[in-house]
Amino acid sequence: MTLTVDALNQHYGSSHILRNVSFAMAERQCLAVLGRNGAGKTTLLRCLMGLLPASSGSIRYGMVELAGLPPHRRIRTGLGYVPQGREIFTNLTVRQNVEIAARATGAARSDVDAAFEEVVALFPVLGEMRNRRGGDLSGGQQQQLSIARALATRPSLLILDEPTEGIQPSIVQRIEEVIASLKQRIAILLVEQYLDFARSISDRYVVLSRGAVIESGASAEMDHDRIKSFVSV
Numbered sequence: 001m002t003l004t005v006d007a008l009n010q011h012y013g014s015s016h017i018l019r020n021v022s023f024a025m026a027e028r029q030c031l032a033v034l035g036r037n038g039a040g041k042t043t044l045l046r047c048l049m050g051l052l053p054a055s056s057g058s059i060r061y062g063m064v065e066l067a068g069l070p071p072h073r074r075i076r077t078g079l080g081y082v083p084q085g086r087e088i089f090t091n092l093t094v095r096q097n098v099e100i101a102a103r104a105t106g107a108a109r110s111d112v113d114a115a116f117e118e119v120v121a122l123f124p125v126l127g128e129m130r131n132r133r134g135g136d137l138s139g140g141q142q143q144q145l146s147i148a149r150a151l152a153t154r155p156s157l158l159i160l161d162e163p164t165e166g167i168q169p170s171i172v173q174r175i176e177e178v179i180a181s182l183k184q185r186i187a188i189l190l191v192e193q194y195l196d197f198a199r200s201i202s203d204r205y206v207v208l209s210r211g212a213v214i215e216s217g218a219s220a221e222m223d224h225d226r227i228k229s230f231v232s233v
């Protein structure tokens, strides 16, 4: 299914944050969203998920208009979300975190077991830690759990907000491998500070600056130095 964002605007009070943001991404495509801190990337993702109300504009996924739908309905249409800062349930076990996500999409018990085994195949550490509380995991393990939880809803479009931010290098590599392995099976919308990874994994990119799309194109044709000048502080 195609995601089509058209003339999306968002305000925090009187601050106009997203300004007529428009882009489209095809089924199974990977889109990198680039931009400096404060450019509006997280705000864009939260609007896509329905966690923040957009002021105007359209977000269509396939035939469904998402604008106005609550987050759980967007998840049912196929959107999965890995928020910045992970936001796992710290008092629940690893297994319960995944289970809650799987059940949110109406999965039966056997599907929940299958969903858990699938994410353990991607992130073996989560199998070893299945009975630990989320809050007792390291930051990198929590990030893996956050990705696992999003995958347990079986998304056709996975939206990730800086999944490798502040994570130790060995785990960054595992996370990058998993994202790469998902590519071409599902669509991926990735906010990523590491330009090299963003460029290598994505098919297309958009650059946000002060809440507006100022550049977009095919990642293979990305001019590294030019884009770097847009995204570095």
Ligand SMILES: Nc1ncnc2c1ncn2[C@@H]1O[C@H](COP(=O)(O)OP(=O)(O)OP(=O)(O)O)[C@@H](O)[C@H]1O
Residues within 6 Å of the ligand: 012, 015, 017, 035, 036, 037, 038, 039, 040, 041, 042, 043, 044, 084
């Ligand atoms: N709750 C809020 N109330 C008011 N303004 C906000 C709020 N959250 C974010 N903003 C402002 O909206 C703008 C966009 O922020 P956003 O977090 O979307 O940027 P970002 O590109 O994701 O940056 P970062 O990489 O730092 O997360 C910033 O100017 C920020 O100060």
